[in-house]
Amino acid sequence: MGAAARVDYRRKSNGLVYMSVVYAVIILFAFVCLFPFYLVLLNSFQSNKVLNQEGYLLYIKAFSLDSYAYLMEGKQVYVSYGVTIFVTVVGTALATAITTMFAYVLAHKKVKYRNIMAFLTYIPMVMGTGLVGFYILVAQWLHLKDTLWALILPYLLNPFLVFVLVNFYRALPYELYESAYMDGADDILVFFRIILPVSIPGIATIILFYALTYWNDWWLAILFINHNELHPLQMMIRSLMSQINAAQYVSSGTLHVANVPSEGLKLATVCITIGPIVFLYPFVQKYFVKGLTLGSVKG
Amino acid sequence: MRAFYREISKNRSLYILALPGILFLVVFAYLPLFGHILAFEDFKMSAGLFGSKFVGFKNFEFFFGSNDWITVTFNTVFLNTLFLGIGLPFSLVLAIFINDIRLRGFKRLAQSFIFLPYFISWQVIALMVYALLNSSNGFINSVLLGAGLPVVNWYGSPGLWPSILTVVNIFKYAGYNSIIFLAALTGISEELYESARIDGASRFQQVLKITLPLMRPIFLIMLLLGIGRIFFGDFGMIYGIVGDNGVLLPTTDVIDTYSYRALRQVGNLSMSSAVVLYQSVMGVVTIVFFNWLIKKAEPDVRLF
Numbered sequence: 001m002g003a004a005a006r007v008d009y010r011r012k013s014n015g016l017v018y019m020s021v022v023y024a025v026i027i028l029f030a031f032v033c034l035f036p037f038y039l040v041l042l043n044s045f046q047s048n049k050v051l052n053q054e055g056y057l058l059y060i061k062a063f064s065l066d067s068y069a070y071l072m073e074g075k076q077v078y079v080s081y082g083v084t085i086f087v088t089v090v091g092t093a094l095a096t097a098i099t100t101m102f103a104y105v106l107a108h109k110k111v112k113y114r115n116i117m118a119f120l121t122y123i124p125m126v127m128g129t130g131l132v133g134f135y136i137l138v139a140q141w142l143h144l145k146d147t148l149w150a151l152i153l154p155y156l157l158n159p160f161l162v163f164v165l166v167n168f169y170r171a172l173p174y175e176l177y178e179s180a181y182m183d184g185a186d187d188i189l190v191f192f193r194i195i196l197p198v199s200i201p202g203i204a205t206i207i208l209f210y211a212l213t214y215w216n217d218w219w220l221a222i223l224f225i226n227h228n229e230l231h232p233l234q235m236m237i238r239s240l241m242s243q244i245n246a247a248q249y250v251s252s253g254t255l256h257v258a259n260v261p262s263e264g265l266k267l268a269t270v271c272i273t274i275g276p277i278v279f280l281y282p283f284v285q286k287y288f289v290k291g292l293t294l295g296s297v298k299g
Numbered sequence: 300m301r302a303f304y305r306e307i308s309k310n311r312s313l314y315i316l317a318l319p320g321i322l323f324l325v326v327f328a329y330l331p332l333f334g335h336i337l338a339f340e341d342f343k344m345s346a347g348l349f350g351s352k353f354v355g356f357k358n359f360e361f362f363f364g365s366n367d368w369i370t371v372t373f374n375t376v377f378l379n380t381l382f383l384g385i386g387l388p389f390s391l392v393l394a395i396f397i398n399d400i401r402l403r404g405f406k407r408l409a410q411s412f413i414f415l416p417y418f419i420s421w422q423v424i425a426l427m428v429y430a431l432l433n434s435s436n437g438f439i440n441s442v443l444l445g446a447g448l449p450v451v452n453w454y455g456s457p458g459l460w461p462s463i464l465t466v467v468n469i470f471k472y473a474g475y476n477s478i479i480f481l482a483a484l485t486g487i488s489e490e491l492y493e494s495a496r497i498d499g500a501s502r503f504q505q506v507l508k509i510t511l512p513l514m515r516p517i518f519l520i521m522l523l524l525g526i527g528r529i530f531f532g533d534f535g536m537i538y539g540i541v542g543d544n545g546v547l548l549p550t551t552d553v554i555d556t557y558s559y560r561a562l563r564q565v566g567n568l569s570m571s572s573a574v575v576l577y578q579s580v581m582g583v584v585t586i587v588f589f590n591w592l593i594k595k596a597e598p599d600v601r602l603f
Contacts, residue, residue: 015501021396023400025393026396026397029393029413029473030408033474037427039427040427040430043430052436053436056441057441102319105316108313112310117321121324124328127582127583129327130334130575131558131575132571133332133333133337133572135568136337140344140347154327156323157327187312187313187316188315191316212418217420218422218539219535223563234422235422241542242542263436273423277418278415281411281415285411289414292478
């Protein structure tokens with residue numbers, strides 16, 4: 001009885017130490033993840049005088065909306081927001097359509113060549129395609145330089161998301177198809193009438209992954225876009241970080257050059273860029289988790 | 300061939316559905332492979348891919364002739380090794396800890412915060428790093444100054460950057476990786492822990508004796524996926540954060556940033572192509588080798 005009690009006591013204290021470590025590590029790392037967001041958001045409302053003289057602070061010493069006001073007066077932010085929204089909406093719509101159809105065929109038992117098609121989809125994912133060939137393809141052969149299509153077309157089919165959806169379709173009961181085929185329905189009809197409606201949770205996941213890809217991309221812009229009026233938001237941040245003449249860039253030359261809040265401008269631009277993501281995040285997070293979970297049980 | 304036609308016509312509607320995807324793969328995944336030919340040419344825009352002069356291995360001699368190739372190869376492999384070697388175990392520990400939290404609200408909140416950095420671009424993270432580290436008004440130097448410590452010229456000290464980039468990589472990807480581990484963790488039967496508790500095992504022993512061995516396959520798969528891409532640098536991260544800062548190149552320049560500069564800044568497409576081809580070959584060799592190795596050592600774990 002005494003021994004049992006001792007063991008119990010030891011187990012409890014052991015668990016206590018362990019759980020303290022657990023909570024400490026999680027709280028600390030969660031703090032590390034949030035802190036940069038806090039620093040950037042807070043200081044975007046700091047007056048530029050404070051930002052320049054005292055640097056980034058943990059509190060607002062002199063509240064100011066100058067950075068946002070200056071940003072909104074110029075043309076560039078509207079142009080870039082427009083580009084990012086257009087590319088994200090059109091790109092996500094097209095990519096989702098192509099991916100849902102393609103994955104359906106890869107998952108379909110009737111299709112004899114589904115495995116070879118899956119293999120040919122998988123290979124570029126692990127080997128890469130080669131930067132120079134890709135550059136020549138888009139710039140020289142397709143003539144897409146300085147067009148919005150250069151920001152859209154290369155991301156229309158993500159192999160990882162194809163396989164996420166394939167796994168999703170495979171988990172659907174086969175009776176779904178059988179009853180439809182008994183009625184003599186065509187494959188295309190079966191897909192749109194029967195499979196698509198029940199696949200909405202899986203498709204939601206890939207819609208969000210594509211939207212995130214397009215919203216956050218600057219790799220294609222840095223390769224193929226030279227004109228400011230085609231710069232997506234991410235490129236705008238990049239330009240503000242490297243451009244010496246921020247006033248010229250932000251306003252397209254129409255604004256006063258004196259008193260440019262150049263430091264705050266970057267922060268304000270970052271905040272309006274990640275704003276939509278942070279606001280939507282609580283509602284969409286679970287779909288990303290589902291996608292990752294589906295993708296990791298690779299078929 | 301007859302069988303091929305029969306299959307296509309039998310499932311005509313299905314292949315029509317797949318057509319846009321097939322077209323995409325042909326154009327964007329397979330056509331660019333012709334770009335590798337450039338590595339053996341003295342490429343001239345006007346002459347085009349098939350009209351430029353063939354020069355054999357001259358571009359490779361140029362690349363391997365300088366010490367650049369050693370620097371960029373080392374940096375690529377070294378940085379990726381740090382990211383994998385520190386990042387993956389950290390993510391696993393994080394997942395195990397999150398899984399052990401019983402307060403549901405706290406668990407969900409913590410998970411949300413940790414996953415958040417995955418959702419922002421490298422460009423935004425670059426600005427966060429700048430806000431923390433720049434020498435004129437960066438946050439960390441202000442703190443150091445306030446504490447009476449010497450300030451650090453972060454953007455002028457190449458030796459610090461492998462560590463900085465590792466921290467940044469963990470910041471962005473630890474949440475993402477831990478969610479994949481969490482999915483596997485929730486699959487472990489509660490009964491195993493129950494019987495261990497009855498035998499008097501402490502929480503720590505349970506992790507050591509039950510959780511870790513059962514997580515071994517998924518960990519190895521994640522590791523293998525990472526190793527398969529060990530010759531591919533994270534262009535977005537490094538070019539986003541370091542950009543064209545020449546002082547930091549000795550420790551941060553990876554194959555991807557090097558070939559990008561050869562392409563876009565130097566404008567030497569042939570040279571860039573040689574570097575890219577070298578990278579692809581190394582990538583394939585790595586994957587084949589490690590896939591073979593893991594098959595021998597761990598017959599249960601397979602990548603493909």
